[in-house]
Amino acid sequence: MMSLLCFAASQVLVYYMPSVTFALSLSSETDKLALLALKEKLTNGVQDSLPSWNESLHFCEWPGVTCGHRHMRVTVLHLENQTWGGTLGPSLGNLTFLKVLTLSNVGLHGKIPEQVGRLKRLQILDLRKNNLEGEIPIELTNCTNIKKIYLPYNQLTGRVPTWLGSMMQLTTLFLGRNNLVGSIPSSLGNISSLQNLSLVDNCLKGSIPYSLGRLSCLKLLNLGSNNLSGEIPHSLYNLSNIQKVSLVQNELSGSLPSNMNFAFPDLQLFFIGTNQITGTFPSSISNLTNLKEFDLSWNAFNGPIPLTLGQLNKLEYFHIGGNHFGSGGAHDLEFLSSLTNCTRLSILYFGTNNFSGELPDLIGNFSTQLSFLNMGFNQIYGVIPETIGQLVGLAYLNIGNNSLEGTIPCSIGKLNNLVRLVLEENKLVGNISTFISNLTILSELYLSGNNLEGCIPSNIRYCIKLQILSISYNKLSGVIPNQTFIYLEDLIDIYLENNSLTGPIPLEFGNMKHISILYLNSNKLSGEIPKDLASCYTLVELKLEGNNFHGGIPSFLGSLRSLELLDISNNNLSGTIPLELENLTLLNNLNLSFNHLYGEVPIGGVFSNISSISLTGNKNLCGGIPQLKLPACVRVSSKKHKRSLKSKLIPISVISGVLISFIAFIVVHFFTRNFKRLPSVSSFQNGNSRVTYGELHVATNGFSPSNLIGAGSFGSVYKGSLPNFERSIAVKVLNLETRGATKSFMAECKTLGKMKHRNLVKILTCCSSVDYKGEDFKAIVFEFMPNGSLEKLLHDNEGSDNHILHLQQSVDIALDVAHALDYLHNDTEQVVVHCDIKPSNVLLDKDLLAHLGDFGLARLIHGATEHSSKDQFSSSAIKGTLGYVPPEYGAGSQVSPQGDIYSYGILILEMLTGKRPTDNMFSESLTLLELCKKKIPEGILEIVNSQLLLPFGEDRTGIVGNQIRMCLVKFARIGVACSEEFPTHRMPIKDVIVKLNEIKSKLPCFEENNCVHRKA
Incomplete structure (x- = not known):
């Protein structure tokens, strides 16, 4: 019977086993x-x-x-x-x-x-x-x-x-x-x-x-770093198992209980810094034997510090700075004696309080594990003890903003782990000691606001890691040592102002490629401002005022595109103000006062803002914006000039008259036999040079096809060179048989001749003359752009790196064009509407700085907000380029800055996708704009031009990949927002600039040679 049951069971298992296995x-x-x-x-x-x-x-x-x-x-x-x-x-x-x-x-x-x-x-x-x-x-x-x-x-x-x-x-x-x-x-x-x-x-x-x-x-x-308020609830002090409490950076008030050791017997970390808590230091803290980290900083505590803190033998971090501890009395620092027993102490911060008293010798008794010591902003006096040199573990030492006297002890030279040394705003005297040469990893040195004397020591060159050097407001003299700063290539900020330094600015300053701030003001420096400073591209603030510099204001200052502050007042500078300073788009504080400058004041860039410039004390300046109330610049007419010379030339007037008449007769007779008309010339816009048809003929090798660099609807452009002009030129020769060419010529000369901006093509002259056949000849001469047009970079890819446009470069170029449009629409006396924004009209110099050109269709509008009918033009008179023309122009609307914004938006989408708006893939149902709208944000990588991502290699995923995608999405959204159907819905150009700068700040750099985006 049992065997029968076993058999039956086995059969059941065999029957069900496949289904169980199948389920698993x-x-x-x-x-x-x-x-x-x-x-x-x-x-x-x-x-x-x-x-x-x-x-x-x-x-x-x-x-x-x-x-x-x-x-x-x-x-x-x-x-x-x-x-x-x-x-x-x-x-x-x-x-x-x-x-x-x-x-x-x-x-x-x-x-x-x-x-x-x-x-x-x-x-x-x-x-x-x-x-x-x-x-x-x-x-x-x-x-x-x-x-x-x-x-x-x-x-x-x-x-x-x-x-x-x-x-x-x-x-x-x-x-x-x-x-x-x-x-x-x-x-x-x-x-x-x-x-x-x-x-x-x-x-x-x-x-x-x-x-x-x-x-x-x-x-x-x-619960730190929030906006919590009110008192710390008393119920929290019932949490007897608590080990770590952090309530920092809130708006908490109230005070601490006196029985902290009973409330939190196992406390290891207690952080309540940066709140509004008041009261005295709880003495019961000394009984928290497990305490490792303690922070009461930046509150409103007061009173003395208990002398029993030495019982905290596990203490590593002690920060009570930013309170009102101390009484200003001689015994305020006695608590330091007890703290020397805390042998694990690594960070000690009691700066920004009311501590007074003499800095004791026992300061050297702290453990060599002490790496951070800050006692700045107190009322400590006496001398800095030699025993400070025993704290060989110190990386950060701040004794600044006290009342210390005497010399800087040489024993500080033993602190060869120092990264930051702050001794500023005391009463220290003597020379800057030779100790400085031992601090080879020092990054920041602050000695300003003392009574230090002597020269800047040349052995400071051994501090090769130095990034900030501040020794201003002392009594230093002598020349700034040569061959010293050539070793300090990492310097970012230099403060040497308010001393008695003499001699010239060392040429070696040009080696500091990362320098951001250079203050040399209020010294006795002399000579000219050295051209070597032109290499300091990262300079943000340059102060040279109150010295004896002479010569002119160097034009290279206009190439320091990061400059925000430039003060060269109270010197002996002379000459005119260079126009290149208009190029400093970030400059918001320019002081040229009390020099010997003369001539016309520019009106572009920083010069357009009365609150940003100071020109007082230069008696012979003229022009500028009306708010300066300077006299108009007087240009002596040729008639008046002749009258002034008349009396001087009477003795030879008869002879001269005969000779001139004879020569004039010969010239007129000769030329009228060979040409229908005398060629006329125009002055270069940037100087007094003149150019003739013959000179342009020679400059372009007879307008040779080998010199042809482009052709448009109204003419052809040739590359050339003139003997007296150091850079190559581009000569746009108008095809006068084309309808509207003459009107285009007049518009472009009129528009560009009045404007100066770093992102506009610089016109050199407009030549209206006759050629060797006696036919009318009209040409416009520009500076040559070695990198051609944006059109070429986008669409003439020959497989060379020189023809590849990366994402960083694209953002930079978009910013350049945006700055040009902002200038045209907002910063000129008459609003200028370009009417033909497209890649072929964006030209690139050797640094890939973009310049907007071809103003043949440009229109001037009188007034930025009130447009009379006679100042605007219907779209029937505009021949913009298919694909870039805003839809309202096709419906007969008048030109407006919003029309340029539309074209600009299409240009951005073309840069993003590498597709022209007239590409064969587009039709009435699918345009470039509609394609981008559909693919934002998830499908952005499906439409982006792969060239944009080349600097980032194959790493398209993860945090960096996501960062790149987000930048692409934001770039695309700018293009879409600018190309909205209704003009009033389009993104203002100033908002475009803000958004592009945000993208620029978030773009990652993988390799230095690929991180090519410029600073604004």
């Missing part, structure tokens, strides 16, 4: 498919990512995947520190056996999918350090087994969910460094199991909930 296989197949779908979203479909996730291995053996032994279902998914930049797909919800999900620092963007709520076995959710957006999904409430949630370092929005209070198994909740708003929900006090709570660095406001005092298991509480 089906479930496993579900996990496999879910992982593959997840991979597709995580990696944006890039095949080289997660290469081991393929059929060659069982999915339970894939990297980052752990399966349970019983069911072979995925229980752990752990992937981190990648640069994929994808999204978290909904297939995640099919991994229903998942207990641990860790996808930290893999560049995720988008929202946390609601399908996460299907992971009912989930215990740990770790998505930290990504770019996730949106609100925390409420579906997480279905994950009733969850214990740890890590979502910091994302872009999450919304409020801290109140439903988190229902997750009763939760032990860790980290939501810091997001964009969460609102108040901290009191429901969090219901999570009795909670041990770690961090909401740091959000936008939370309101008070700290009293209910948090019920979290008896809490060990870590971090």
Whole structure:
């Protein structure tokens, strides 16, 4: 009977076993498919990512995947520190056996999918350090087994969910460094199991909930860097298990209890800096024997510091700066004696208080582990003790802004780990000691505001890491040593002002390629401003006022495009103001006062803003903007000049008259026999040079086809060179048989002749004459642009790097054209509408700086806001270029700056895609604009010109790849916003400039030779 039963049972098992196996296989197949779908979203479909996730291995053996032994279902998914930049797909919800999900620092963007709520076995959710957006999904409430949630370092929005209070198994909740708003929900006090709570660095406001005092298991509480207000609730002092508390950078008030040791017996870290807390220093702090880090900085504490802090034998960080501690008495610093017993102390900050007293010798008794010592901005007096040289571990020493006297001790030279040394604003005397040569890794040196004497020591050249040198407001004399600054190539800021330095500016200053600030003012320096400074392209502020410099203002200053402040007042400079200073688009503070300048004041750039310039004390200046109230520049007429010479030339007038008449007769007789008309000439716009048809004929090799560089609707352009002009020229010869060519010639000469801007093609002269056949000849002479037109770079790709336009360069060129349009539309006396913005009219110099040219269709509008009918022109008179002409012109509307904005938007989209708006792929149903609209943002990589991404190599994924895509999306959106159908909806050009600069600031650089985008 028993054997029969066993047989029957075995038959049942045989019958059902296939279905069980099939069910397990089906479930496993579900996990496999879910992982593959997840991979597709995580990696944006890039095949080289997660290469081991393929059929060659069982999915339970894939990297980052752990399966349970019983069911072979995925229980752990752990992937981190990648640069994929994808999204978290909904297939995640099919991994229903998942207990641990860790996808930290893999560049995720988008929202946390609601399908996460299907992971009912989930215990740990770790998505930290990504770019996730949106609100925390409420579906997480279905994950009733969850214990740890890590979502910091994302872009999450919304409020801290109140439903988190229902997750009763939760032990860790980290939501810091997001964009969460609102108040901290009191429901969090219901999570009795909670041990770690961090909401740091959000936008939370309101008070700290009293209910948090019920979290008896809490060990870590971090609510710092929010906008919390009110007092610290007394209930928090019931959290006897707490070890780390950080409430820094809020608006909390009130005071601390006196029994801190009883409230927090296990306290290791206590940070409440940058609040509004008052009261005295709690002496009970000395009994917190586990305390390692303590910060009361930047509050309103007062009174003395207890003398028992030496009991804190684990103390490593002690910051009480920015309060009102101390009484201004002689015994204020006695607490330092006790602190010397804290042998682990690494950071000691008690600066910006009311401490007085003499700096004691025992300062040298601190542990050699002390790396940071700040006692600046107090009332400490006496001398700096030699014992300071015993603190050989110091990297940062600040004793500035006190009342210290005596000389700088040589023992400071023993502190060869110093990176920052601050001794400024004291009463120190003597020379800058030879100790300086030992500080070979020093990055910042501040000695300003003392009574130091002697010369700048030449051995400062050994501080080859120096970035900031500040020794102003002393009594230094002598010349600035030559061959010293040639070694200091990393210098960024130099402050030598208000001393008695003599001699010229060393030529070696030109070697400092990273310098941003150079203050040499209020000395006794002399000579000319050296042209070597032209190499300092990164200069932002240059102050040379109050010296004895002579000569002219060098024109190279106009090439320092980063300059925001230039002060060369109170010198002996003479000559005229160079027009090149108009090119400094960032310059907002220019002081040329009290020199011997004369001549016409420019009106462009910084000179157009009365509040940004000072010209006082230059008696012979004229012109400029009306607000300067300078006299008009008087130009002596030829008739008046002849009258003034008449009396001097009477003795030879008869002879001269006869000779001149004879020569004139011969010349007229000769030329009228060979030519129908005398050739006339025009003056160069930038000087007194003149050019004739014959000279242009020679300059272009007889207008040879080999010199032809382009042809347009109204004429041809030739490359040439003139003997008296150092750079090549471009000669645009008008085809006068073309209808409208003469009108185009007049418009271009009239428009460009009145304007000067770094991003406009510079016109040299307009020549209206006759050729050797006696036919009318009209030509415009420009500076030659070696890199041709944007059209050539976009569409004449011959496989050479010289024909490849990268993303950084494209943004720069777009900015250049935007600045040109801003000038035309907003900064000229008459609004100028270009009417033909397109790539062939954007010319590029040797540095790829873009210049807008071809003003043959330009129109002047009197007044920026009120346009009379006679000042505007109907579109029937405009021949703009097909594909770039705004739609309203075709409907008969008058020209306007918004029309230029439309064309500019199309130009940006052409740069982005590499496609002309007239490409064969486009039709009435699909235009370049519509294509870009459809592909923003998800499909941006489908339409982008691949050349733009070449500097970034193959790394198109992850954080950097996402950063590049975001820049591309923003670039495309600018083009679309400029090309809106209705003119009033188009993006203003000033907003365009702001948006482009934002893109420029976010563009990554992979290789130095590919990081070619210029500073504005």
